[in-house]
Every structure is written in structure tokens, then in C-alpha cells.
Amino acid sequence: MRLLLARGFSLEFIFLVCLAVASEGRPQPAGAPAGAPSGSHGFKIPMRRILQKHSRVGTVLSAQMSLMNSQDFAYIINVGIGNETLPVILDTGSSDLWVVSSQCTTSDCNDVPKYHNSSGSLKATSTPFALNYLMGSVSGQVGFDTVSLGPYQVFNQTFALANKTEGLGLSSTGNSGILGLSFQATASISASTGTTLLENIFASFDESDRFFAFRLGQDDGAASSASSFTFGQLDPAIATSTTGFQYTPVSKAGASDYNYWKLPLRGLSLNGTAISLSPSLISSAQEPIAVLDTGTTLILGPTQDVDQFWGLAGQGGGARKNPATSMWEVRCERAMIVEFFLGDEASSRAYALHALDTNWSEGGSPDGWCLGGIQGNDGINSGDWLLGDVFLRNVYVTHHGANSTHPPLIGLLNMTDPSKALAEFRRERGPDPLPPFTGTVRVNGAISRMAVNPLPLYFLSSLCGFVSGAVLTALFRARWGPLPAVDRKIMD
Ligand SMILES: *[C@@H]1O[C@H](CO)[C@@H](O)[C@H](O)[C@H]1NC(C)=O
Ligand SMILES: *[C@@H]1O[C@H](CO)[C@@H](O)[C@H](O)[C@H]1NC(C)=O
Ligand SMILES: *[C@@H]1O[C@H](CO)[C@@H](O)[C@H](O)[C@H]1NC(C)=O
Ligand SMILES: *[C@@H]1O[C@H](CO)[C@@H](O)[C@H](O)[C@H]1NC(C)=O
Ligand SMILES: *[C@@H]1O[C@H](CO)[C@@H](O)[C@H](O)[C@H]1NC(C)=O
Ligand SMILES: *[C@@H]1O[C@H](CO)[C@@H](O)[C@H](O)[C@H]1NC(C)=O
Ligand SMILES: *[C@@H]1O[C@H](CO)[C@@H](O)[C@H](O)[C@H]1NC(C)=O
Ligand SMILES: CC(=O)N[C@H]1CO[C@H](CO)[C@@H](O)[C@@H]1O
Numbered sequence: 195m196r197l198l199l200a201r202g203f204s205l206e207f208i209f210l211v212c213l214a215v216a217s218e219g220r221p222q223p224a225g226a227p228a229g230a231p232s233g234s235h236g237f238k239i240p241m242r243r244i245l246q247k248h249s250r251v252g253t254v255l256s257a258q259m260s261l262m263n264s265q266d267f268a269y270i271i272n273v274g275i276g277n278e279t280l281p282v283i284l285d286t287g288s289s290d291l292w293v294v295s296s297q298c299t300t301s302d303c304n305d306v307p308k309y310h311n312s313s314g315s316l317k318a319t320s321t322p323f324a325l326n327y328l329m330g331s332v333s334g335q336v337g338f339d340t341v342s343l344g345p346y347q348v349f350n351q352t353f354a355l356a357n358k359t360e361g362l363g364l365s366s367t368g369n370s371g372i373l374g375l376s377f378q379a380t381a382s383i384s385a386s387t388g389t390t391l392l393e394n395i396f397a398s399f400d401e402s403d404r405f406f407a408f409r410l411g412q413d414d415g416a417a418s419s420a421s422s423f424t425f426g427q428l429d430p431a432i433a434t435s436t437t438g439f440q441y442t443p444v445s446k447a448g449a450s451d452y453n454y455w456k457l458p459l460r461g462l463s464l465n466g467t468a469i470s471l472s473p474s475l476i477s478s479a480q481e482p483i484a485v486l487d488t489g490t491t492l493i494l495g496p497t498q499d500v501d502q503f504w505g506l507a508g509q510g511g512g513a514r515k516n517p518a519t520s521m522w523e524v525r526c527e528r529a530m531i532v533e534f535f536l537g538d539e540a541s542s543r544a545y546a547l548h549a550l551d552t553n554w555s556e557g558g559s560p561d562g563w564c565l566g567g568i569q570g571n572d573g574i575n576s577g578d579w580l581l582g583d584v585f586l587r588n589v590y591v592t593h594h595g596a597n598s599t600h601p602p603l604i605g606l607l608n609m610t611d612p613s614k615a616l617a618e619f620r621r622e623r624g625p626d627p628l629p630p631f632t633g634t635v636r637v638n639g640a641i642s643r644m645a646v647n648p649l650p651l652y653f654l655s656s657l658c659g660f661v662s663g664a665v666l667t668a669l670f671r672a673r674w675g676p677l678p679a680v681d682r683k684i685m686d
Contacts, residue, residue, distance in 0.1 A: 235345075235346075235399065235403070235426055236403055236424060236425055236426030237424065237426065237427070238424045238429060239272075239343065239344045239424070239425070240271065240272075241270065241271045241284065241421045242269070242270050242271075242421070268367050268369065269410060269421060269583075270282065270284070270367070271284055271373070271423060273293075273341060273342065273343055274340075274341065274342030274343075275293060275309055275339050275340070275341050275353065276309075276312060276313035276314075276316060276339050276340060277312060277313040278307075278309055279307075280293050280371065281307065281368060281369045281370055282371045283367065283372050283373070283489065284423065284488055285372050285373065285487075285488060286374075286455055286487055286488045286489065286593065287374075287376060287485065287489045287490060288489065289375070289376040289377060289378060289379075289380040289381035289392070290353075290374045290381050290382050291341065291352075291353040291371070291373050291374065291390070292323065292325075292334070292355070292356050292371045292372060293308075293309045293353065293354075293355065293356065293371035294306060294308050294309065294355075294356045294357075294364065294371060295308060295309050295310075295311075295334065295355040296309065297334075297355070298356055299357075300358050300359055300360055302360050302363065302365075303358075303359045303362075303364050304365055305364075306364045306365055306368055307370050313340075315340055316337050316338070317337060317339070317350075319387075321335060321336040321383075321387055322334075322335055322336075323336050323354035323355075323356075323383060324382075325382055331358075331360050331361065332354075332358070332359045332360075332362065333356065334354055334356040334357040334358065335354070335355055335357070336352060336353075336354055336383055336388070337352075337353060337355045338351065338352055338353075338388065339351065341353060341391055343391065343395065346395055346425075350388075351388070351394060352383055352387055352388025354382075356371065373391065374392075375488075375593070376453070377452045377453050377454065378390050379450075379451040379452060380454060392406075392595070393595075399426050400426075401597035401599070402597070403427070404426070404594060404595040405426065405595065405603075405605070406423070406425045406592070406593050407422070407423070407424045407428055407590065407591065407593070408488060408586065408591050408593075409423075409432050410586045410587045432609075433590055433607055438608075439590075439606065439607045440542075440543050441541055441594075441603045441605045442457045442536070442542075443538065443600075443601045443602070444456060444457065444602040444603065444604055445457055445458060447474070447476045447477070447478050447479035447483050448476035448477050448478065448479065448483070448575075448576065452601075454486075454487070454577065455487075455602075456484060456485045456576070456577050457484060457486075457537060457604050458479075458480070458482070458483060458484070458537065458542070459471065459481065459482045459483065459534060459536055459579050460481055460536065460542050461533075461535035462495075462532070462533070462534055463531075463532070463533045463535070463544070464507055464530055464631070465531050467506070467631075469499060469503050470499070470502070471496075471499050472578070474578050475578060476577065476578060479578075482578040482579060483576075483579070484536060484577055484578070484580070485576060485579070485581065486586065486591060487580055487581065488582075488583060489582075490580050490582030491582050491584065492568070492582050493567060493581055493582055493584050494569055494570070494579065494580040494582070495568065495569075495570065495579040495580075496570065496571075496578060496579075497570030497571065497572050498570075499570075500522065500568055501515070504522045507528065508524065508528070509628070509631040510628045510629060510631075511525075511628070512525045512628045514563075520570070521565065522566035522568070522569060523563040523564065523565055523566060524563070524564050524565075525562060525563065525628070526564040527562075528628060529619055530549060531549065531616060532546070532549075532568075533547070533612070534547070536606060537606070544608075545589055545606060545610075546608065547567070547584070547588050547610065548587070548619070549616055550615070550619055550622065550623075567584040588609055588610040589606050589607060589608060590607040590609055592605035
């Protein structure tokens with residue numbers, strides 16, 4: 195076991211626990227760490243992709259059941275707390291670690307593993323913890339215990355014990371909580387109570403190894419080889435060196451400190467034609483800001499831009515906006531190459547989406563309509579675009595914490611070859627019967643995005659699952675209160 199020290203932890207206790215586990219030795223990371231010296235303590239953690247069915251979506255969308263009753267997916271790993279093992283969803287769009295405790299008796303948390311303090315090492319506090327989601331809530335109190343992630347143990351790690359969850363449908367995914375991997379500034383548990391698991395692990399790493407890497411695969415279940423989550427090393431099955439990665443400093447736009455894994459979005463194209471992007475609503479941002487978020491399923495952007503995108507993609511009847519849900523639907527055989535241009539001036543390059551990711555047919559679409567993988571939403575106040583799993587499945591991403599020489603960085607490696615993807619799409623969906631779109635792109639003047647229709651947000655949250663609900667709540671705070679002036683620029 196590798197032993198780590200959470201801030202504020204007493205040395206005497208460390209010594210005792212070190213003695214207790216010294217005989218176990220240190221597990222070797224799977225595979226040789228790439229781009230890291232030997233002796234580096236990087237590791238790989240098994241991650242699985244779980245499909246979840248949101249039955250409650252159907253109750254809201256009676257008329258669109260066949261389309262909307264689609265399956266979401268979540269990426270889950272096991273964490274150790276005390277001597278118990280609990281499955282949690284990995285979420286780069288939030289920063290707290292929470293799990294349901296044995297005191298959780300609400301029906302919502304039935305049938306998932308609960309934390310019992312069976313090792314007797316839990317120290318609870320009276321500090322309350324509460325997070326409100328669009329579709330539910332979690333509450334409880336803050337506690338301290340030994341938390342293990344892969345071969346690492348962090349003693350006296352702060353986390354939240356949920357004694358009540360509502361509306362989250364934990365049993366549909368089977369997860370006991372969420373592990374947030376965003377910045378300390380975003381955490382509900384304040385740094386003065388205790389720093390995040392991510393900060394604590396990073397603090398113990400060599401400066402050059404302070405990163406974690408994600409590859410989100412399309413396969414389901416534990417046997418999925420395509421998904422990968424590593425700390426302090428690249429997964430040699432995906433990339434053996436940093437060649438090809440583009441590194442961009444994390445954007446601080448609109449915030450006083452780093453809050454989310456966000457970076458400039460410099461363009462969006464459809465079959466090689468640029469879609470004009472609305473100016474950023476984030477104060478001090480020169481171009482639109484995109485937030486990378488494993489906890490959100492779809493890609494969300496300003497309604498004006500997304501409408502323009504589907505207006506072109508759907509020429510000839512290939513796309514429609516469902517009036518009941520305000521969500522875009524696309525003919526399942528509509529082929530397209532969509533590219534996102536991400537990064538600052540020096541690092542910017544194109545990342546193609548697999549054509550199968552721009553349409554959503556999971557869960558079936560008997561009438562030939564798929565759900566668009568890109569949807570409009572105007573309520574985001576931490577970024578202009580939210581790039582969820584639909585985007586992230588097309589890249590290998592490294593998330594680097596700050597060190598003495600660099601600010602936090604995002605590394606991106608393109609994994610989707612657009613022409614191969616198109617060929618695969620055609621094999622799966624058949625030829626595109628509609629002609630390619632024609633005409634030049636209409637460039638809209640900047641319009642106000644302040645008027646948010648509550649309907650799409652609600653549908654999105656039910657569709658994207660509760661994790662996105664968590665993120666959406668954080669990113670869409672504006673919906674619930676007066677817009678913080680500092681976060682918004684008003685366009686006219
Ligand atoms: C655990 O951390 C908290 C907050 O940092 C601190 O108050 C407490 O004394 C620590 N407990 C131990 C056993 O070190
Ligand atoms: C945890 O440790 C306690 C005390 O040593 C033991 O009774 C219990 O069975 C252990 N639980 C697990 C899940 O290993
Ligand atoms: C955890 O268990 C130990 C041993 O039974 C006990 O001393 C401690 O108070 C428990 N912690 C909480 C918060 O219940
Ligand atoms: C849950 O935790 C909160 C905050 O600590 C506390 O007020 C409440 O009594 C607890 N409820 C149960 C059922 O333990
Ligand atoms: C800081 O991190 C960056 C990015 O991972 C790395 O290139 C650099 O070498 C690190 N600095 C030090 C002093 O290790
Ligand atoms: C990623 O981009 C590079 C440079 O454009 C290209 O050579 C490489 O083939 C791309 N990788 C994939 C998987 O398409
Ligand atoms: C995009 O290009 C492909 C390949 O040429 C074509 O089949 C498809 O219809 C085009 N899609 C649109 C939306 O124009
Ligand atoms: C985002 C998404 O779900 N895309 C789907 C498009 O359709 C194929 C099947 O034809 C699915 O495998 C993709 O997941």
C-alpha cells in the first residue's frame with residue numbers, strides 16, 4: 195500500500211497505520227508508465243461502463259416515449275473507505291466524494307452497497323453536507339476515514355456520508371455515490387474542512403506525474419477494454435508516449451480560481467463547413483468556453499448555435515426539433531463529420547466526433563428518428579458549452595494539476611479518424627438518402643441568451659441522468675437565483 199497524508203492528519207496515527215500495512219508492499223502499476231520515469235507511482239484503476247434505464251423519463255414524456263426512453267451510461271470505479279469497497283460514478287464536473295451510509299433509509303438508496311463504518315475508523319463530524327440536483331438531492335454529514343484509490347490510501351480523507359438521497363435512482367446504476375474530480379474551488383465541502391481526494395493524491399505525486407487520464411469506451415460491462423482511467427501514467431494500451439497530445443492551460447474565465455476542466459472552443463464544423471459560434475457569455479473570455487464533463491451524457495451548447503447546426507445538418511428533412519421537448523432529433527441514417535476545434539491559439543486543433551455519436555439510437559428508435567447528440571441549452575454559467583461523454587468518447591484526455599512550473603493543463607489526443615468513422619457509420623446505418631447540405635452558413639448577430647426556457651433543462655436532466663443533474667445544477671445555478679453579475683455578460 196502506498197500511504198498518503200491528508201492535510202491536517204496527525205503523524206502519530208500515520209506511523210501506526212504504516213506499521214499495520216507495511217507488510218503488504220506496494221502493488222505495481224499495470225504496465226510500464228509511459229512518459230514517466232521508472233519508480234513513478236502511476237496506476238490504472240478498473241473502470242466499467244454501466245447502462246442505466248431512466249424509467250422516470252417516460253412518465254414525463256408520455257408522447258415521445260419511444261424516442262426518449264433511451265439508455266444513459268455511467269462510468270464507475272470502486273473506492274475503498276475504511277475496509278469497505280463502494281462503487282462510485284466518476285465525475286469530472288464536480289469535486290466532492292460522497293457515499294450513502296448505512297443510515298440512509300430513503301427508498302432511493304435501497305439496493306446499493308452502503309458504507310457501514312465496519313472497520314471502526316470513521317470519524318464523523320456535525321458539519322452538514324447537502325447538494326441539490328435538478329431531479330433530487332443528497333444530504334448528510336461530513337466525515338473522515340481512510341480512502342483508497344487503486345494502490346493509494348489517503349488517511350483522514352474528507353468525504354460526505356449521505357443519510358438521505360431523493361430522486362437520484364441510485365439502484366438503476368448500482369452506484370453508492372460520486373467521486374468528483376474537478377477543482378477544490380468547486381467542492382461543497384470547504385477546503386478548511388478538508389481537501390479533496392484529488393488534491394491529496396496529487397500532493398503526494400512527483401510534480402510531473404500530477405495527472406489523471408480518461409478514455410471512455412463504448413463497450414459495456416466489466417470486460418470493457420476500451421475504457422481506461424489512470425493516475426500518474428498514460429495507459430500504454432492507448433498511448434505509449436505524449437506524442438500527438440495537445441496541451442492547453444485550464445481556463446479560469448469567469449471565476450476567481452480554477453473551477454472546472456474548461457478550455458477555449460474556437461470552432462465547430464459540419465462536413466468541413468464552419469458553424470458560427472455565439473460570443474462567450476463568460477466574463478473575460480475571448481472565445482466560447484467548453485467544460486469537459488464525464489458526468490454529462492450529451493454535448494450542450496447555446497441554443498442559437500445548436501439550432502444553426504441542426505438546421506444545416508437536417509436540410510431536406512433530416513432533423514427536427516421536437517416541440518414537446520425542445521430537443522433535436524435526427525434521421526438515424528444521416529451521416530456527418532462534426533469537428534470541435536479546441537485549445538488556445540498555440541494548441542488549437544480539430545477533434546472529430548464519431549458519426550455514431552452525433553445521433554442517439556440506444557434504446558431503440560422504431561420510427562427512424564435518433565436523438566441528437568448535441569442539444570441546446572442557454573443556462574450554463576460556468577462555460578458556454580458542456581462537452582459530455584458524446585464528445586469525450588472521441589478523445590484520450592489527461593487532466594494535469596498545477597505544479598511549480600505549470601498551471602493546470604488539459605491534454606487531448608484525437609482518437610476518431612473522421613473518414614474511418616464515416617465508413618463505420620455507413621456500414622451500421624446504411625447510406626445517407628438525403629443530399630449533403632448546401633448554402634453558406636448564416637451568421638447571426640449576438641442575441642441575448644438570458645431567457646432560459648425551463649423545459650429543456652428539465653428534460654435534459656431527466657435524460658442525462660442524475661450525475662449530469664449534479665453538474666447541471668452546479669453549472670446552471672443561474673436558473674435558481676438571480677444571475678451573478680460577475681458570471682454573465684449581457685449581449686444585445
Ligand atoms: C483529520 O483532518 C481534520 C481536518 O483537516 C482535522 O481536524 C483532524 O484533526 C484530522 N484527524 C486526525 C486523526 O488527524
Ligand atoms: C472490516 O474490519 C472489521 C474489524 O476488523 C471486520 O470485523 C469486518 O469484517 C471487516 N469488513 C470487511 C468488509 O472487510
Ligand atoms: C465507527 O466505529 C467505531 C468503532 O465501533 C466507533 O468508535 C466510532 O464512533 C464510529 N464512528 C461513527 C461516526 O459512528
Ligand atoms: C442526517 O444528517 C443530518 C446532518 O448531519 C442530520 O441533521 C440528520 O439528523 C441525519 N438524519 C438521519 C436519519 O441520520
Ligand atoms: C509540471 O507538469 C507539466 C505537465 O505535466 C510537466 O510538463 C512539467 O515537467 C511539470 N513540472 C515539473 C517541475 O515537474
Ligand atoms: C489525429 O490527428 C493527427 C494529426 O492530424 C493524425 O495524423 C492522426 O491520424 C489522427 N488520429 C486519428 C485516430 O484519426
Ligand atoms: C456529410 O458528408 C457525407 C460524405 O460526403 C455525406 O454522405 C453526408 O450526407 C453529409 N452530411 C450532411 C449533413 O451534409
Ligand atoms: C451517442 C449515441 O448514443 N450514439 C449512438 C448512435 O447509434 C449507434 C447505433 O447505431 C450507437 O452505437 C451509438 O451509441
